[in-house]
Amino acid sequence: MTANAPLQRAEMEAFWMPFTANRQFKANPRMLARASGMHYWTPEGRQILDAAAGLWCVNAGHGRKEISEAVSKQIATMEYAPPFQMGHPTAFQLANDIASWLPKDMGHVFFTNSGSESVDTALKIALAYHRARGEASRTRFIGRERGYHGVGFGGISVGGMVNNRKWFGSMLPGVDHLPHTHDLAKNAYTRGMPEHGANLADELERIVALHDASNIAAVIVEPVAGSTGVLIPPRGYLERLRSVCTRHGILLIFDEVITGFGRLGAPFGTSFFGVQPDMITMAKGLTNGAIPMGAVAASDQIFNAFMQGPEGAIELFHGYTYSAHPVACAAGIATQEIYRKEGLFARASDMAPYWADGVHSLKGLPHVIDLRNLGLIGAVELDPIAGKPGLRGYNTFVRAFEQGLLVRVTGDIIAMSPPLIIEKQHIDQVFGVLGGVLKELA
């Protein structure tokens, strides 16, 4: 095997690809070999405009020298340090950097290696928090239909995407799901946040009435549901969830793996929506996707509940060999510095109206049944082909790639989330190519 030479089919069997139709892919691979700025290049040298920030993570654009230099320097200086009962300065620095984006009483950061681990960590902290305060009966979790919280057993239990759940047995016991908020009949083609659906948060009261608040630990939602195909929260919905949780002593967890680090044109969803949860999970944009890393930010109230008892006692029996890995921390610090210096979150906010115009310019094209946008997120929902759900979406994704555009596809929904460095001319190209593909495949 030589770099950039086409692989033989037999050479492709060893890699069991994640969330991929392995046989279909290996029969007709889509390979990426290099990246810079807004673009990928295929091994043959074809340029691909990245309208997905890789996988919602390369918020500062590709090939950032500041990050690769920080990573090289750290790996040469100290490639690893144990995180249990030991520390290194970069971990503390990055925790402070992250806290600087968050509400000031949410500044306690626990490091993980992925979004999935962040979710499982937050769920475990919720259980241990209640127990530490003498409310050990609070063990139930409430997620939401169509939610995506990664692929750990905790995450798929509170998640609500059927294919991610149905294969994997009974998962965590004691989980309920709120209804999802997608309502095409009332909200199709809304620019920004939809008007209808805040009342869906009241379903939480029904679940509380069923189980009693004394048995419920936490509610977890994505402020904007990303992986299921971009469901923007209805106006007032997150506020109502917050108030029901507060009323009943239930913790509210925002899974900000996608909405964190500027995606909406504010540091986090909490600042964008003006609703403060008790914990925030994050990953992806934390290191610009350069090195795997995740984190959970917890409120003072949660953190302080653990900082009790004898000083020599370990307060939380949880952590990973690679929690606060020094190389990931170096990537994270360099990434935060780029966000800060280049004002990328404000830039995303400035660019959002032009992006929204681009998204909604697709109205009326064949098989388009909805267009959605918020910050630098966009989605095109397509009418499924009868009896073949997902095929139209997949065909659109493949044809777009052939024409030099990378988007995401979930079923028949095309999702877009470009790097925050995107220029107007790229936005024109994204919607020009996508519009052309939709017409061609009509």
Ligand SMILES: Cc1ncc(COP(=O)(O)O)c(C=O)c1O
């Ligand atoms: C909201 C949300 N939570 C959790 C995850 C899981 O993250 P990871 O794939 O890093 O485990 C994702 C990934 O897309 C996500 O969007």
